[in-house]
Amino acid sequence: MxxxxxxxxxxxxxxxxxxxxxxxxxxxxEITPTDRVVKHTHRILEIFSDHGARGTFFTLGIIAExxxxxxxxxxxxxxxxxxxxxxHLLFTNMTPEIAFRELESAKKRIExxxxxEVYGHRAPAFSINPVTSWGLDxxxxxxxxxxxxxxxxxxxxxxxxxxxxxxxxxxxxxxxxIIEVPMSTVEFMGRDIPACGGSYLRLLPYKMTEKxxxxxxxxxxxxxxxxxxxxxxxxxxxxxxxELKKAPLKTNLSLRSNWLLRNTVEKKFGxxxxxxxxxxxxxxxxxKQKGSDLPLVKxxxxx
Ligand SMILES: [Zn+2]
Numbered sequence: 001m002x003x004x005x006x007x008x009x010x011x012x013x014x015x016x017x018x019x020x021x022x023x024x025x026x027x028x029x030e031i032t033p034t035d036r037v038v039k040h041t042h043r044i045l046e047i048f049s050d051h052g053a054r055g056t057f058f059t060l061g062i063i064a065e066x067x068x069x070x071x072x073x074x075x076x077x078x079x080x081x082x083x084x085x086x087x088h089l090l091f092t093n094m095t096p097e098i099a100f101r102e103l104e105s106a107k108k109r110i111e112x113x114x115x116x117e118v119y120g121h122r123a124p125a126f127s128i129n130p131v132t133s134w135g136l137d138x139x140x141x142x143x144x145x146x147x148x149x150x151x152x153x154x155x156x157x158x159x160x161x162x163x164x165x166x167x168x169x170x171x172x173x174x175x176x177x178i179i180e181v182p183m184s185t186v187e188f189m190g191r192d193i194p195a196c197g198g199s200y201l202r203l204l205p206y207k208m209t210e211k212x213x214x215x216x217x218x219x220x221x222x223x224x225x226x227x228x229x230x231x232x233x234x235x236x237x238x239x240x241x242x243e244l245k246k247a248p249l250k251t252n253l254s255l256r257s258n259w260l261l262r263n264t265v266e267k268k269f270g271x272x273x274x275x276x277x278x279x280x281x282x283x284x285x286x287x288k289q290k291g292s293d294l295p296l297v298k299x300x301x302x303x
Contacts, residue, residue: 008221009213011269011278012148013044014084014122015059015074018229019236021088026251027243033063034237038070040228045077047270053278054078058122058148061086061106068113075114080280082120083107083144090125091132099135103142119282123149126158126183133299136172136180146179146285148223153185153192161192164297165220167288171298179294181281184216184223197225202261206268213272221284224272230265 017033024030041057048055057074059081064071075081086106091099107118121144128135128149139147147170152163163182170180185192194200195212201224204212216222244252288294 007217007276008284009217009224009273009276009278010221010281010284011048011053011055011224011226011273012122012281013041013055013057014124014225014227015041015057015063015070016084016088016124016227016229017063018227018232019240022255023240023243026247026255029243031239033060033066035067036232036234037063037228038067040231041070041074043231043266044226044228044269045074045079047266047273048079048278049077050270051273051277053273054080054280055278056080056082056120056148056281058082058084058120059106059110060084060088061102061109062088064106064109064113071110071113075116080120080282081110081114081116081118082122082148082281083110083118084122085124088124091123091127091135092129094135096134096138099138100142103138103144107142107144119145121147121149123147126151126155129158129160133173136170136178136299137174137176140172140176140178144178146181146281148181148183148281150180151183151185151194153194155194164295167220167285167294168297169294171296173299179285180297181223181285183225184213184220186212186215188212196222198227198230199258201226201268201272202230202265206264206271209268209272210275213275217276222276223281224269224278226265226269230262233259233263 017037020031020033083106086102110118121139150163151159153159154161167181170178184196186195213222
């Protein structure tokens with residue numbers, strides 16, 4: 001079957017626990033991942049199952065370590081398992097040596113659990129950008145076939161403005177080759193925005209997201225992304241609020257803003273999936289490769 005971009009989408013999930021990551025990154029308190037990640041990933045799996053759809057689950061090694069049954073269930077239900085690092089460390093905060101250990105150990109743990117090869121990688125917070133492009137060599141050296149970490153626009157904390165919006169083969173600074181599936185962006189009021197996931201999916205009215213989604217599909221498969229915690233509308237544990245009370249006003253406001261309209265995300269995600277279904281990223285890549293070689297993009301040394 002030839003895949004027509006106009007009808008193709010891949011719904012992707014970054015499987016991480018919002019409570020433990022917020023505790024560490026916002027408050028400097030290390031805790032093990034809570035089982036909220038299990039509950040809300042199960043809800044996402046139900047949405048896929050309701051639509052007879054399959055997606056790609058970029059999973060942290062630490063989630064596979066603490067919740068192996070969850071990872072097995074994702075695989076058993078026909079989804080693609082991929083890697084989102086081991087501990088959710090940003091490339092902007094890692095050395096190449098640490099990045100290699102993070103990715104290699106997460107890949108091995110997930111492969112050992114499912115008995116199947118893992119092909120894909122997504123960097124936490126889309127943290128592959130022109131400054132961290134050395135990370136592409138690390139990703140390739142760990143044996144991944146593709147990466148899906150580049151947001152081809154200018155974001156507040158992420159982004160690679162000007163990067164291709166098409167699926168391409170990257171020739172890395174060290175002359176290795178890796179496939180890149182950039183995240184979907186659309187032009188809106190004169191600038192590119194990442195309209196198919198995260199806070200845009202949460203905050204924009206559904207009709208607007210649908211418009212952006214179909215606009216993306218005129219040129220490329222739409223790549224949607226979601227996190228299990230975005231469906232979590234229950235009050236976080238008291239230890240979280242104890243730290244939040246002590247946090248500076250800016251941190252406090254930014255964390256509280258993450259809760260706005262969370263109760264709309266599950267429905268929007270399902271409706272969007274109903275438009276054209278979803279297939280794993282690796283399937284999209286394989287179909288594209290059947291047609292012709294992917295365009296080649298050469299990346300020069302990180303600056
Ligand atoms: Zn993440």
